[in-house]
Amino acid sequence: AQSVTQLGSHVSVSEGALVLLRCNYSSSVPPYLFWYVQYPNQGLQLLLKYTTGATLVKGINGFEAEFKKSETSFHLTKPSAHMSDAAEYFCAVSVPGSARQLTFGSGTQLTVLP
Amino acid sequence: EPEVTQTPSHQVTQMGQEVILRCVPISNHLYFYWYRQILGQKVEFLVSFYNNEISEKSEIFDDQFSVERPDGSNFTLKIRSTKLEDSAMYFCASSVVTGGRNTIYFGEGSWLTVV
Numbered sequence: 679a680q681s682v683t684q685l686g687s688h689v690s691v692s693e694g695a696l697v698l699l700r701c702n703y704s705s706s707v708p709p710y711l712f713w714y715v716q717y718p719n720q721g722l723q724l725l726l727k728y729t730t731g732a733t734l735v736k737g738i739n740g741f742e743a744e745f746k747k748s749e750t751s752f753h754l755t756k757p758s759a760h761m762s763d764a765a766e767y768f769c770a771v772s773v774p775g776s777a778r779q780l781t782f783g784s785g786t787q788l789t790v791l792p
Numbered sequence: 793e794p795e796v797t798q799t800p801s802h803q804v805t806q807m808g809q810e811v812i813l814r815c816v817p818i819s820n821h822l823y824f825y826w827y828r829q830i831l832g833q834k835v836e837f838l839v840s841f842y843n844n845e846i847s848e849k850s851e852i853f854d855d856q857f858s859v860e861r862p863d864g865s866n867f868t869l870k871i872r873s874t875k876l877e878d879s880a881m882y883f884c885a886s887s888v889v890t891g892g893r894n895t896i897y898f899g900e901g902s903w904l905t906v907v
Contacts, residue, residue, distance in 0.1 A: 710894070721798075721883060721900035722835070768835060772894065779825060779848055780896055782835040 680705040680771045684783035692791045697741075697756040699786045701769030704750065710772040711752040712780065713743055717765045725767070728752065739763065764790045794818040796899035798884050804905045805874055813869045813902045815884030824867045825885040825896065826859065828852070835883065841867065874906045 685700040703709060713725040726737025733745040739762075743754045752769060769783040797816045805811050817824050826838040839849040841859055856878075858870045867886075871878055881903050887896040 712896075714898070722885075722898040724895065724897065727895060770835075772896075779837045779840050780827075780835075781837065782827075784834040 680709060680773050680781050682769050682771050682781055682783035684767075684769050684786050686786055687784065688787045688789065690789040690791055691759045693761055694758050697754070697759045697763065697788065699754040699767050699769075699788065701743075701752045701754065701783060702750050703752060703769070703771045705771060705773055707773055708747075711743075711745060712770040712772065713737065713741070713752075713754050714768045714770060714782075715765050716768065716785075722768065725754070759788075759790045761790050761792065764788055794897075796884055796886055796897055798882075798899035798902050800902055801900065802903045802905070804907060807876060807906055808873050811871045811874055811878075811904060813871075813882050813884070813904070815867045815869070815886075815899060816865055817867055817884070817886030818888075818897060819865075821886035821888045821897075823847075823887045823889075823894070823896075824859075824861070825887075826869045827883040827885060827898075828880040829883065829901075830877075830880040838869075838882075871904075874904075876906050879904060879906045 681704045683702045711728045714722040726735050728735050728745045736742045741756045766785045766787050768785045770780040772780050799814045824841040829835045837850050839853045840847045860868050881901040883901045884899045885896045887894050
């Protein structure tokens, strides 16, 4: 079975600073990996995904993530934080063939300080 | 951009009552899902549905829960005899596989409060 670990349930950065949200996964087969964002009182919005091919994937709102198989990681980064980035971020893994369901990490709450 | 839509956005129900949460998946999608998120906890998979039948379900999805696609457009989650611990945000999602790749799109959620 697959699993996801997000290190740090809360991350605070200053506006304009680098955002780094950590995600490590466990899977017995090559996984698909996703980052979702949840703004207060809203649903889950897909930020970006990795399935196959290029290991550095770019998403919406200037976010990107790099799949590192050797480290079983899929960390989310953004060079310069904006106040509007404050939200909860979820890393998720899907194993091809497993009825295509997602397993989520516990989430990281990002706070952006002025 | 196509969206998954859910109704109601918020429902309060008494313990023991039945609740039906409704979802309209994206029109060309073939896979449908329900997830839930108890306040302060991670998003948990409940069930996936394909070709008019359940394809996978988690241990959370017991006999209290059922899903149905009654009319080709709606996808419903029924919770019989609700319990206090069923209070959560319930997310519907749908997906379609293109080029061997599957991306799941979520609705805004239905917040269920059991009192």
